[in-house]
Amino acid sequence: MPTITIDGKEYDSDQLSEEAKQQLGSIQFVDKKIEELKNEIAVYQTARNGYARALSEMLDKQ
Structure with missing residues (x-):
């Protein structure tokens, strides 16, 4: 007997x-x-963190 649980x-x-x-x-x-x-949000956040880290490294070299 298939059952579902709600609350x-x-x-x-x-x-x-x-x-x-x-x-x-x-x-x-x-x-x-x-x-x-x-x-999708998790993928976006991972990509964003990578871009932010790369940008920070670029700015530190200037």
């Missing part, structure tokens, strides 16, 4: 209404997008 309470996903399943799908979609954005 600490378990639900049998087979017994959810169609509206509840659509809402769950929306929540899962948003959660996936948030994770993708977190990953």
Whole structure:
């Protein structure tokens, strides 16, 4: 029996209404997008730190 947990309470996903399943799908979609954005931010921050470090080194040589 597939279950999902929302706010600490378990639900049998087979017994959810169609509206509840659509809402769950929306929540899962948003959660996936948030994770993708977190990953993109991490890549951006890594690149930014590298550029800032390179710029600092260039300025120190002047």
